[in-house]
Amino acid sequence: MxxxxxxxxxxxxxxxxxxxxxxxxxxxxxxxxxxxxxxxxxxxxxxxxxxxxxxxxxxxxxxxxxxxxxxxxxxxxxxxxxxxxxxxxxxxxxxxxxxxxxxxxxxxxxxxxxxAMDARAMLKRTLRDYADLGLTVHQAPELEFHLFDTAWQPISTKTWCYSIDRADELEPVLGAIREAMLRTGIDCEASNVEYGPSQVEINLRYATGMTAIDETILFRLLTRVIARRHGYNATFMVKPINSGAGSGMHIHQSLVDADGRNIFAEHDDPGHALRSTAMKGYVAGLLRRQLELQALAMPTVTAYRRAEDYSFSPTQVCWGLDNRLVGVRCLTPNASGTRVEVRWAAADANPYLLAHGYLQAGLEGMRDDAVLQPVSTGDPHADTTLARVAPSLDKAVEAFHGSAFARRIYGDMFVDTFTVMQRNELAAFGAHVTDWEFKRYADVF
The missing domain is CATH 3.10.20.70 (Glutamine synthetase, N-terminal domain)
Structure with a gap:
């Protein structure tokens, strides 16, 4: 290559x-x-x-x-x-x-x-692993965020999902963000008002390998800068509004060989719903390692406020076809667009760590010819046989800390340091008296 x-x-x-x-x-x-x-x-x-x-x-x-x-x-x-x-x-x-x-x-x-702590260097090594196999990674992170006014008050208390009228009202700031992306060389596909109050989404077009992840860092940076210049505060905090929708980071991934063919679109297993042996192994690897990688996909206390049944934030370890309730949504519309959409991650995740972990899990699954669990159809929340994601950060951190897979791909120094960092976050959160507690108890006891 x-x-x-x-x-x-x-x-x-x-x-x-x-x-x-x-x-x-x-x-x-x-x-x-x-x-x-x-x-x-x-x-x-x-x-x-x-x-x-x-x-x-x-x-x-x-x-x-x-x-x-x-x-x-x-x-x-x-x-x-x-x-x-x-x-x-x-x-x-x-x-x-x-x-x-x-x-x-x-x-x-x-x-x-x-x-030893450089996440970008980790991803570089993983991309070289794929290059050694003659494969190029195509990725497209999909992020949501919230807009607040200068006093950090939500700009809306209503849900206007996909509203063109509301989008037109916000076009001065959203249009400026899109324009700044294009001037920076970041290809933008679309923007829209999202599912929660004050929530919007801007889609980055897929790019190869490292470029997509570098551009995610720049996108989050320029979004905050442009929003401030237009009298708003933008935040990728996962759930800044109680009862509102949480913001996710869905990562779309596909693999292309030296001849430009998307190997997830191969029909070498026509009897399976995915039809592609490579895609089957890749998805199986993602599912097998999800619980060990969850602390990276959902790295803050607040991220667990997002993971609720029927919230379009997946709570089970499962996959499906065009199903927005599953953890790995497999899209097979045509040869060029066939891809996986990994939906567990929160908008505040480190995209380098995340992409590195997902790509390594998928690579392991393909190499092992890992067995893929049955496809989830309809309502996966009703399927009690499915494993559920960890309900809190502390449980996710302990799974990460004890994972031989995590130590192999991230290294002992990173795993041990990240574990301490997260335990410190949990201790700080546990020591803080929240507004909810004060309002609940102060005038009663």
Whole structure:
């Protein structure tokens, strides 16, 4: 399989000069999937591009509070890591004038190797595994988010799902987000008002391999920026409104061989509903490892508010054809569009960790010729034989921590550190007195 030559700093300089770029936003993803980094003047960027920052950024909590973990204990001196731009991702930032953006990797400055916590490096290795088999991964994350006003009040208390009238009202901000995506080189398929109050969705068109996941990080970043400029706050928090719909991150995936054929569309098993041996094995692998990967797919306490029966957020380990109630929805409309849609994940998940885990699970399933459980038809919630997702973050974290599969694909350092990070989140949540508790008990007891 041909490999495109890497872009050089000289080529970045030509792009920057043509676009009037004076600043480069150098972005890396922390373990939570939050965009971190620094802005470099273009002249400084073109000298080398890399910079140093505290390695503890890969194990702090979402608010950047530092707590001891195996990755950064209190006696670790909190040393630097190198942040190295992937020049192939260098592009004009369509949301800010005079700025380019580049996705970065985190590297151990002593060894030159990726840090043990770098989720993007993990996904790179997985994509190489597929490339060694002559396969290219096509992916398309599908995300929902909520809009609030500047005081963080919901912009609506009503459900307007698919309403063109409501979409027209929001077009100044949604149109600006779509336009910023296009100027950034992110292909947009559609936007629409979604199922919950104040909830909307914008669909990214599928892309190959790493590109789709890099663009997910940029999409979440530019959405928040553009929303603020139009007098809104955008949030990918999973369920910011009580009784409202939760926001998910559905990932569409397919595999293409060296001849450009979608192997999920092969008809080498015509007696099965999926007809494709590769697709059967891939889906079986996803189902087999879902409970071990759930802490990554649903990484916050709030994510479990979304997982409710009959909410279009799957609560069982199951698959189906064009069925929006299952965990893995298999779409087989034609050869080019045949794909899986993995529906468990929440909108706040780290897409690098998620894609890496799903692709490894699917690869394992194909290699093992894993047995696929029966298709779920009709209402899967009524099927008591199906395994259910973990009901809370603590149970999901313990399944992840004890998983030999997770340790094999993510590494012991990552698994042990992520477990501590999540246990710290759970302890912080458990110690907090909520508004519900106060309103429930204060004037009674």
């Amino acid at each position: 041909a490999v495109e030559p890497a872009r050089t700093l000289d080529e970045c300089a030509k792009i920057a000069e043509a676009a009037g770029v004076h600043t480069v936003a150098c972005v890396f993803s922390d373990t939570w999937g939050v965009a971190r980094g620094k802005h470099l003047p273009i002249r400084q960027f073109l000298r080398d591009g890399r910079f140093s920052t505290a390695a503890v950024a890969l194990s702090w909590n979402p608010r950047s509070d530092v707590q001891p973990t195996p990755w950064a204990e209190m006696d670790s001196e909190f040393k630097d890591m190198a942040v190295v731009p992937d020049l192939d991702t260098f592009r004009v930032a369509g949301w800010t004038e005079g700025t380019a953006v580049v996705i970065c990797d985190t590297v151990d400055p002593q060894t030159g190797e990726p840090t």
